[in-house]
Amino acid sequence: MLRYFRINDPYRLITLLVLLALASLPLLITLPAMTLQELKGIVLGEIIGGKLLYVEIIDRTAPLMALTDGLLNFLFGRSLIARHILALLIIFFQAGYFGILLINNKAYSDNNYVPALIFGFLCFFSFDLLAITPELLASILLLMALNNLFKEIEFRVDRDSIVLNLGVFLGLASLFVFSYSIFLIGVIFILIVFARATVRKILLLLFGFLLIHALLWIVYYCYENTTELWDHFYVANVSQFGSSLINIKSIFILGVVPLTYFVFSLFMTTREARLTKYQSQLFQVIFLWLAIALIQVYFTSERTPHSFFTFIPSIAYFISHYLLLIRRKFIAESMLWLLIAGLIAVNLLAKSKVLTNVDYIGLFPVTSPYQKAVANKNIIIIGDDLSILKNNTLAGYFLDWDLSKKYFEHPDYYESIIKINNAIEEDKPQAIIDENGMMAPFVERIPLLKKNYRKENSIYWRR
DSSP states (O other), rough: OHHHHHHHHTTTHHHHHHHHHHHHHHHHOOOOOOHHHOOOOOOOHHHHHHHHOTTBBBBBHHHHHHHHHHHHHHHTOOOOOHHHHHHHHHHHHHHHHHHHHHHHTOSSSOSSSSHHEEEHTTTTSSSSSOOOHHHHHHHHHHHHHHHHHHHHHOSSOOHHHHHHHHHHHHHHHHHTTTTGHHHHHHHHHHHHSSOOHHHHHHHHHHHHHHHHHHHHHHHHHTOOOOHHIIIIIIIIIHHTTTOOOSSSHHHHHTHHHHHHHHHHHHHHHHHHHOOHHHHHHHHHHHHHHHHHHHHHHHHHHSSSSGGGGGHHHHHHHHHHHHHHHHOOOHHHHHHHHHHHHHHHHHHHHHHTTTTOOOGGGGGSOOOOTTTSSSSSSSEEEESSSSSGGGGEEEEESOOOOOHHHHHHHHHOOOOHHHHHHHHHHHHHSSSEETTTOTTTHTTTTTTHHHHHEEEEEEEEEOO
């Protein structure tokens, strides 16, 4: 198979699509349970239409991802298999784009699609990469940014569009995953070291990045809601830096195959590869890109296996280099098949809980104590029990409890009373789940609540 993909023929990508589809069949036939992030994305997609994010939907999700969730809800509803098939197609697109990117920028001595093959299969190191996530979508923009970075390093000419587009792509990526803003700092460093970028070009890069955020600010300025944008997007995402849904031990076990290949590939490539000056620069740039990705993952919020998506281009590049250096065809083919088999085996064994040391429990919503009492209702949740939304729809404004609880903790504030009253009046929830009794102070302050709802245990039912 390695020999097959060493041929510079774009039609080889069709075979890659078939191979990726076959590799994904076990995950599509036996669908994994809905993850917490998938559930939140589905719920957000159902309510995003007609409501202003951060103002009428209290949540920290990046704006472009929120719009994407709305589009996915319009196209597929709550269908997980449709979303996973779309994720497979996006992975295939990224793999193909990455392979063409390296060919166009002459990263190897001979043009081939081995990097595309490696990229595609590296996306199977954990089951949750086959899902529509912010990281998956933002990585498309990062690959486009990487392409422009290569062009700037190669040509070093006064083509302002290259640097401007580089900033724009990084800005758009940060509106999918805010922590991807760290790549801006890394790119500035790379441009200074390898392209001898002038102050003018650095400012142009910053302009492209800030232009995207300025457009977002203009939208919220027109609605006079820039405070909510600042608090619920920028500050909220920065304050959550470093949180994780899966432990380091589990990540290490899932990544042991690609990590082993990467370390060995890096060692062999630095010893055996005969690179031109330009190829040597690309080698160093991709290594620095990996270092930036490592820093970004450290600061990312709600860290999961798919948070490591930014590692895949760099690791695919180095592993491909190593496989192409092996002179004996049998050994090269064996190493490729061992890599693919190892990736898929670890994926399926971890998903089926055979690898007991991989703890996925934090990725899934816990069972709600109210799932039997409340079903197929339009509800407000005063708390972080999102799992009940698997069988219900969300009413009101309060999706992210960490951001929403400030309104319930201060019942004497006029702003809190107005916010909760508007949430009830606009959506008219059929039930309000109040496990900790935080609605009690608002009963006398909100006539609508006292008139239209009766309390049974921890639930306010609409009369």
